[in-house]
Amino acid sequence: MRSLQSALAKILLIGSAGFLAVDARGAEFIVKASTVTEMKAVYGQVESRSVLPARARISGTVASVRVSEGSQVGKGDVIATVVDDKLALQLRAADAKIAALNSQLDSARTDLQRAQDLLAKGAAAQSRVDAAKTQFDVVTNQLAAAMAEKAVIEQSAKEGDVLAPADGRVLTVPVAAGSVIMAGEPLARVASGQYYLRLSLPERHAVEITEGARVDIGERGTGTNAGFVKAGEGQVAKVYPEIENGRVIADVEVADIGTYFVNERTLVSIPVAKRTVLGVPPEALRIVHGIDYVTVETADGALEVAVVLGATFQDAGHPRVEILSGLADGDKVVLP
Known part of the structure; x- marks a missing residue:
């Protein structure tokens, strides 16, 4: 009876060991070429859709100025008063x-x-x-x-009251109380309309930039040294047909750009090209002594192959790691 129990225990142990071996090997992943969009980090400059001057309608002396740089004004608000x-x-x-x-x-x-x-x-x-x-x-x-x-x-x-031409933010106030001013001279500049980002890219990217392309907006205050940190998205609204000094100009619309300063520069990641890459799931990688390995199923059995990694990307919603060398299209990668 005891020998029968021992035999059954050995059978169960062998069966469980076989099951663990199959589970450790896991499924196979077929390496296939994927097309990814290459992004380029550039600086975009915040600009206002329109900057309108608030001009004096009569000549005279500026009696009072009611706004300063950065003030929010509404259309028709009195900015200053000119007295003759x-x-x-x-x-x-x-x-x-x-x-x-x-x-x-x-x-x-x-x-x-x-x-x-x-x-x-x-x-x-x-x-x-x-x-x-x-x-x-x-x-x-x-x-x-x-x-x-x-x-x-x-x-x-009555026209001595200088009125705001539109809703917006005051950029500059070039006069002060007591200044003598002529009719038609500006007393303030008001940035009205929605803010947008103006990009200036090298001429070689002109063909790849298209209207409607999605653009990633970096976190405010970050630079290229700190790395790109995505904070929002925008869309290329217009690509200008004229190239200036070897640069192509494009405008990016952002739904909620925030309280940026006019002419402030912020980091933007824009698609400039497409390339074909090979990628594997992150779990397929194994690091041994600082070297990345991938298990590949061959005719002679499983083989550990050293690979050189590139950037990470998304393929149909799944994370993938780019393989620069070591694998070919069609290879069968064994997942753990």
């Missing part, structure tokens, strides 16, 4: 002229009424009534012209 002292004098002169014409109008109205009364009594000729009527019309028109001139002066005084 001559406008106050012109306004007083217009008021005096209107008062004088009002007196002349009252006198002409009285003369016209008197002439009409005398004509009704037969004591005056029709010509006198016509003359009085003409004088009344002349003074009425002069008064209307004087009031229109006053309205122009009042409108000029």
